[in-house]
Amino acid sequence: MKFDITKVREDFPILKEKVYDKPFVYLDNGATTQKPLQVIECINNYYRRRNSAIHRGMHYLSEIVTEDYEKAREKVQNYIGAKYSHEIIFTSGSTGSINMLAFSFGERYIHPGDEIIISTMEHHANIVPWQMLCERKNARLKIIPITDEGELKLDEFDKLISEKTKLVSVIHISNVLGTINPIKKIIEKSHQHNIPVLIDAAQSVQHIPVNVTELDCDFLVFSGHKIYGPTGIGVLYGKEKWLNELPPYQGGGDMVDMVTFEKTTYNQLPFKFEAGTTNFIGAIGLGSALGYILSLGLENINNYEHELLNYATAKMKEIGDIRILGTSKNKSSIISFLIKNIHHLDAGMIVDKMGVAVRTGSHCAQPILQRYGIDGTVRASLAFYNTKEDVDALCLAIKKVKEMFS
Amino acid sequence: MKNINEVQEEIIEEFEVFDDWMDKYNYLIEISNDLSLIDPKLKNNEYIINGCQSKVWLNAEYNNGVIKFTADSDAIITKGIITLLIRVLSNRRPEEIMNADLYFIDKIGLRQNLSPTRANGLLAMLKQIKLYAIAYDAKNKSVS
Numbered sequence: 001m002k003f004d005i006t007k008v009r010e011d012f013p014i015l016k017e018k019v020y021d022k023p024f025v026y027l028d029n030g031a032t033t034q035k036p037l038q039v040i041e042c043i044n045n046y047y048r049r050r051n052s053a054i055h056r057g058m059h060y061l062s063e064i065v066t067e068d069y070e071k072a073r074e075k076v077q078n079y080i081g082a083k084y085s086h087e088i089i090f091t092s093g094s095t096g097s098i099n100m101l102a103f104s105f106g107e108r109y110i111h112p113g114d115e116i117i118i119s120t121m122e123h124h125a126n127i128v129p130w131q132m133l134c135e136r137k138n139a140r141l142k143i144i145p146i147t148d149e150g151e152l153k154l155d156e157f158d159k160l161i162s163e164k165t166k167l168v169s170v171i172h173i174s175n176v177l178g179t180i181n182p183i184k185k186i187i188e189k190s191h192q193h194n195i196p197v198l199i200d201a202a203q204s205v206q207h208i209p210v211n212v213t214e215l216d217c218d219f220l221v222f223s224g225h226k227i228y229g230p231t232g233i234g235v236l237y238g239k240e241k242w243l244n245e246l247p248p249y250q251g252g253g254d255m256v257d258m259v260t261f262e263k264t265t266y267n268q269l270p271f272k273f274e275a276g277t278t279n280f281i282g283a284i285g286l287g288s289a290l291g292y293i294l295s296l297g298l299e300n301i302n303n304y305e306h307e308l309l310n311y312a313t314a315k316m317k318e319i320g321d322i323r324i325l326g327t328s329k330n331k332s333s334i335i336s337f338l339i340k341n342i343h344h345l346d347a348g349m350i351v352d353k354m355g356v357a358v359r360t361g362s363h364c365a366q367p368i369l370q371r372y373g374i375d376g377t378v379r380a381s382l383a384f385y386n387t388k389e390d391v392d393a394l395c396l397a398i399k400k401v402k403e404m405f406s
Numbered sequence: 407m408k409n410i411n412e413v414q415e416e417i418i419e420e421f422e423v424f425d426d427w428m429d430k431y432n433y434l435i436e437i438s439n440d441l442s443l444i445d446p447k448l449k450n451n452e453y454i455i456n457g458c459q460s461k462v463w464l465n466a467e468y469n470n471g472v473i474k475f476t477a478d479s480d481a482i483i484t485k486g487i488i489t490l491l492i493r494v495l496s497n498r499r500p501e502e503i504m505n506a507d508l509y510f511i512d513k514i515g516l517r518q519n520l521s522p523t524r525a526n527g528l529l530a531m532l533k534q535i536k537l538y539a540i541a542y543d544a545k546n547k548s549v550s
Contacts (some may be wrong), residue, residue, distance in 0.1 A: 020427075343481035345460045353427050361459060375461075404432060405482060 003300040009385050011036040011292075022355030025393045030175050030203060030334055030381030031359050032225045035289070042288040043230060046281045054280045055254055055271070069280045072287030073270070076235055079290045080201075080220065081211035084240055086269040090283045093234035094202040095125040097221035098169075100236060100273065101198060102129035104246040105167060112138040115164040119144040119152055119181075120371050121174040124364045126200045130169065144170070146371065150177035150326040154185060161193055168197045172204035176363045176379065177326025178309075178334030180208070187217050196242065202226055206383075207305060207332050209298050212237055224282060229289030233282030236273070243269050250275040301384045308382050309333040312391040319398055325377055333382035336363070339401055344376040347401045351378065354397035356390075410502060413494045414510035421514040430514070434486025441489040442496065444476040457530030460484045464531065466538035472497045473542055475535065487516065488531060495535055500546065503539035508532065 009015055012034045017024040026034060046068075052061035054069045070085070077085040091097040110116070116130050120143055127141075134141055142160045145153050152170075168190045173180050187197045196218035201210055206227040212220050219242070224233035238246070248255055248266055252275035257265040266272045293301065312335055316322050325336040339347050348360030359379045362369055369375055380394055408416070424430045444453065444465045453463040460481035467474045475496045479485040494510070495503050511517050517528065 343460060345481040346483050349483055350428070350431060353431070376459075400428075404428075404435060 003296070003304050003384075005304070005385070005387060008296065009387075011038065012385050013037060013040075015385060019355050019357075020353060023393075025356040025390045027380040027382060027386065027390060027394060028357045028359050029383035029386075030226075030363075030379060032231070033206065033228045033383055034385070035228060035230070036292050038292045039229060039285050039289045043281055043285045046284055051281070053277055065280060065284075068284050068287075069278075072283045075287040075290050076237075079294070080205065080235075080237060081213045082237055083213060087237055087240055087243065089236040089238065089243070089270050089273040090278050091221075091234045091236050092232055092279070093223040093225070094123075094200060094221045095129075095223075095234075097234050097236035098125055098198070098200070099129045100249040101219055101221075101238075101246075102133045103249050104273075105242075106133040106137060107247050108245060109166055110137045110139050113164060114139040114166045115142050115160075115162065116140075117142045117144060117157070117160050117165055117168045117170075119170050120146045121150065121152075121177060121179065121181075121368045122169075122171050122365065123175055123200065123202070124366070125202075126169055126171060127367065139166075140164075143367075146368075149328050150174065150179045151328050151330075152179075152181055152186075154182065154189075157186065158189065161189070161195065163193075165190075165193065165195050168195055169200065170197070171200040171202075172210070173201075173207065173332045173334070174326065174365075174368070175203050175334065175381075176336050176365050176368050176377070177328070178331045178336070179326055179328040180204070180330045180332055182330075183217070184215055187215055191216065203332065203334070206293070208302055218242055224286040224289065227286070227289055228292060229286035230279075230282045233279045233286050235286075240269065243273070248272050248275070252276040254278075296384065304384050305333040305382060308386060308388070308391065309335070311388055312380065312382065312394070315391055315395050316398070319395060319402070321402065322398070325372060325374075334379065335381075336377040336379045338374065338377055339398060340405075342401060342405045344378050346405060347378050347398075350401045350404060351394070351397040354393070354400060356394050356397045358394070407497070410494055410498065410506050414508070414513075417490060417494070417510050418513045427515075427519055430519075431483060434483050434490075436486075437489045438482050438485035440493075441478070441485055442474070442476045442492060444478045449478060455527075455530050455534050458484065458527035460527070462488065462527070462531060464488075464534055464538075466535075466542075468500075468542045468545075472499055473503065473538060475538075484527070487528060490516075491531060491535065498539075500539040500543035504536060504543060 014034050050065050052065050054066040073085045073088045076088045144157045172183055183199055190197045198219040199217045201220050201222040205222045218239050220237040222235050225231040255267050255272050255275040257267050321340040323338045344360045351358055361376045444463050448465050449463045453465055455462040460479050462479045464477045475492045477488045
């Protein structure tokens with residue numbers, strides 16, 4: 001199938017909006033993605049015609065929605081290549097997933113003196129929950145260092161592994177640098193020592209094929225809103241054997257088998273981890289988003305975005321005085337940069353007024369910026385509905401910034 | 407010396423000639439050079455204002471009944487904004503600062519044209535300026 005960008009853009013009504021009387025150029029896809037009509041209509045339809053609580057009623061709509069919710073789980077299962085649909089837990093997002101795991105895994109397996117390995121380029125969501133766990137359990141965090149290009153130092157990773165290591169948790173694609181990390185190698189190395197691995201796939205599942213069975217990762221998380229789905233929904237994938245062993249995170253309705261005041265027994269997977277009424281319409285919307293991506297083809301998406309990344313990188317280099325952070329050869333469509341010695345906030349304010357949406361600041365990943373001795377960047381993150389014209393608009397805005405602050 | 411409202415009117419008039427925000431930003435960049443700079447030795451955590459996305463340092467000195475503010479920021483547009491605040495509020499008596507109604511901020515569209523996080527930064531700066539005024543006012547009253 002040929003990737004028809006004009007047709008694709010028609011699916012995203014927001015792209016026709018204007019800001020400050022200028023065409024809206026959205027290059028903040030790393031923060032959140034826009035929603036195609038298919039997803040918007042799906043959610044709309046469920047609220048208008050289907051809304052009923054799942055797993056509760058015997059009535060007509062409740063059963064239909066319950067079935068569709070479980071179908072959404074199967075869609076996620078197929079999308080990431082999990083063995084069973086009950087290995088898919090719906091959460092509020094990547095952050096919710098990691099916090100859930102940090103609690104459940106921590107309660108069961110982490111003891112004083114144990115170590116958890118993460119990397120320098122983690123998002124705060126994959127740092128802070130582990131720090132909190134380490135404080136509770138008197139455990140320690142170990143950090144994989146990176147090269148100047150923004151690649152993990154795997155030889156240093158080898159040295160960090162010890163009999164104290166209980167978990168390795170790394171980001172698949174860096175939200176700041178765009179680096180695609182060699183997670184397959186990390187998983188293999190960890191498994192040689194029987195250490196489970198969590199992959200933070202919040203920035204990868206929307207760009208490149210991710211198959212949990214091929215990777216053999218133990219856990220994987222991602223967010224719905226970064227993959228063209230609704231906000232407030234996310235996924236925790238866990239291998240069946242782990243999820244069976246881990247204690248539940250939250251107690252409440254639906255996650256129980258039998259409740260008496262003396263003792264409660266828990267429901268089976270996946271419901272053990274889904275206390276209370278979940279964001280079921282969000283989950284169904286996420287299923288719809290995954291269907292949309294598959295209809296375009298992940299390979300088409302990847303090829304197109306890669307071409308756009310190369311175009312943008314070349315164009316920005318042409319402008320001059322631009323420092324790009326993250327220059328790995330293995331990169332996704334994220335470009336973090338600084339213009340001369342101009343503050344990222346100053347640059348961001350001008351770029352915004354030119355109608356171009358980018359992110360400025362620390363990108364919820366302060367340690368990686370500290371690694372480079374800076375406190376923020378401007379970040380353009382591209383999606384498959386972006387065009388070379390969008391990139392040109394960004395370049396024009398950058399030139400304007402240079403001119404204004406020269 | 408002009409009073410607080412006279413200076414506010416002056417600023418509003420200056421901004422009226424600009425049609426769009428690029429021109430206003432250009433003006434803020436230009437006036438950022440006029441800022442009474444804080445002593446570089448004071449550019450440390452003690453003088454930093456929390457709540458701003460860029461770094462902002464502010465100092466206040468009380469002499470002859472008035473407070474003189476000096477400041478700096480690592481972002482130029484922010485620096486331009488503080489320049490405006492200081493132009494209105496520096497060299498004033500504490501109670502003048504405490505009672506000031508700073509309508510020029512909305513009138514020139516500053517608040518609306520800053521994102522909520524940046525507007526919070528502006529509010530944080532204002533709060534710090536007013537806190538200095540309250541502190542010196544209280545000190546005066548306890549002395550007299």
